[in-house]
Amino acid sequence: KQEVTQIPAALSVPEGENLVLNCSFTDSAIYNLQWFRQDPGKGLTSLLLIQSSQREQTSGRLNASLDKSSGRSTLYIAASQPGDSATYLCAPWEYGNKLVFGAGTILRVKS
Amino acid sequence: DTEVTQTPKHLVMGMTNKKSLKCEQHMGHRAMYWYKQKAKKPPELMFVYSYEKLSINESVPSRFSPECPNSSLLNLHLHALQPEDSALYLCASSVRQNQPQHFGDGTRLSIL
Numbered sequence: 001k002q003e004v005t006q007i008p009a010a011l012s013v014p015e016g017e018n019l020v021l022n023c024s025f026t027d028s029a030i031y032n033l034q035w036f037r038q039d040p041g042k043g044l045t046s047l048l049l050i051q052s053s054q055r056e057q058t059s060g061r062l063n064a065s066l067d068k069s070s071g072r073s074t075l076y077i078a079a080s081q082p083g084d085s086a087t088y089l090c091a092p093w094e095y096g097n098k099l100v101f102g103a104g105t106i107l108r109v110k111s
Numbered sequence: 112d113t114e115v116t117q118t119p120k121h122l123v124m125g126m127t128n129k130k131s132l133k134c135e136q137h138m139g140h141r142a143m144y145w146y147k148q149k150a151k152k153p154p155e156l157m158f159v160y161s162y163e164k165l166s167i168n169e170s171v172p173s174r175f176s177p178e179c180p181n182s183s184l185l186n187l188h189l190h191a192l193q194p195e196d197s198a199l200y201l202c203a204s205s206v207r208q209n210q211p212q213h214f215g216d217g218t219r220l221s222i223l
C-alpha cells in the first residue's frame with residue numbers, strides 16, 4: 001500500500017523567504033505526481049503535475065521536482081508571500097488515476 | 112471560482128435521514144470522483160466514475176450510494192449515516208481517468 005509522507009508538517013516563515021516542501025512515497029511505481037494547495041474550508045487547487053517521464057515542472061514562483069527511483073518530490077516556492085499561506089498536499093498517481101495524498105504541510109507566511 | 116460546483120455547501124442531518132450531495136461540471140469531463148476528508152487529514156478516494164460507469168469503489172460502506180445520471184452530474188446518496196461520517200466531501204472531475212483532476216469546494220457534512 002502506497003504511503004506518502006510530507007515534511008515538515010508545518011512551517012512558518014517571514015515574507016520573502018524561499019522555501020522547500022518535501023514529499024516521499026514508498027512505492028515508486030507511480031504514474032504521475034501532483035501538488036495541490038488547500039485553503040481552509042475549501043477544495044483543492046492543482047499547482048503542478050509532473051509526469052512520470054519528467055524530472056521537474058515550473059509555474060511562476062513554483063518549481064516541483066520528481067525522483068521516482070528514490071521516491072521523492074520537492075516543491076520549491078520562491079519569494080514567499082502571505083497569499084501563499086495554505087496547506088500543500090502531495091499526491092502520487094497510482095495506475096488507474098488513483099491519487100494517494102500525503103497529510104500535507106501547513107504553511108504560514110508572515111507579513 | 113471553481114468549475115466543479117458542489118451543493119449544498121453545508122449539511123446537517125440525523126442518523127435516520129436520507130439526503131443527497133450533488134456535484135456538477137460543464138467542462139465536458141468524462142471522469143468524476145468522490146473523496147472524503149476528515150478534519151486535519153488528507154482526502155481519501157471513495158468512488159470513481161468513468162464515462163458514467165462506476166470504475167472504482169474503495170470498499171465504501173453501503174450507506175453511501177453514488178449515482179452518475181449523466182456526464183455532467185454526480186450524486187452521492189446518504190442513508191443511515193454514523194457520526195464518524197462527519198467530514199468534508201469533495202467532488203472532482205477530469206477529462207478522462209488519467210488526466211489531472213479539478214476539485215470542487217466540497218460539502219461539509221455533520222451527522223448528529
